[in-house]
Amino acid sequence: MTARQDDILKTAAAWRDAGQQVALATVITTWGSSPRPVGSQLVVDGEGHFEGSVSGGCIEGAVIEAANGAMESGKPAILEFGVSDEQAWEVGLACGGNVQVYVEKVE
Template sequence: MTEDMLETAAAWAEAGEQVAIATVVETWGSSPRPAGSMLVVTASGRMAGSVSGGCIEGAVAEVAQETMRTGQPQLLDFGISDERAWEVGLACGGKLKVFVEKLA
């Protein structure tokens, strides 16, 4: 799946899209996706892959848009003790960290 996401990101970039890649870098407990899972997002709103099985993709996609605008990578921390995680639906009791970077 990682290779597919990198191929998708490269293809979208070659087609002229701005692209950001979000990667699960750490998990604890009952996290929805394993470390290494990826979500690819374009400035035009296209998405492929998953970092959470759907429960935080919207929040990660928003950060990806910001990262494409600013060029600044971000490390996101979602978990049961994180109020935002509940807002976006990470109620599974797990925790995960997602690194978001703009594809150069």
């Protein structure tokens, strides 16, 4: 809904046009004090470049890894990060929130 998100989807199209592999990550649910609202997006290319954010920095690394997986397999994935999730501690979701991120390849 923001100008910034405009850029994410346009960037996804532009990167595909440039011949890059592209995946999109979108925050689909949040609980507690999650730093980015539902609908926030991140676009990733096959070399790990990205624009946008889904967490303000703490889970982006794991999301980019999953995005690479989605580019290879063509299958979407849902990632969950939160205080009850071991992985969240590892990647440092220090904000005390809980988020679900949908990751999909742009064909």
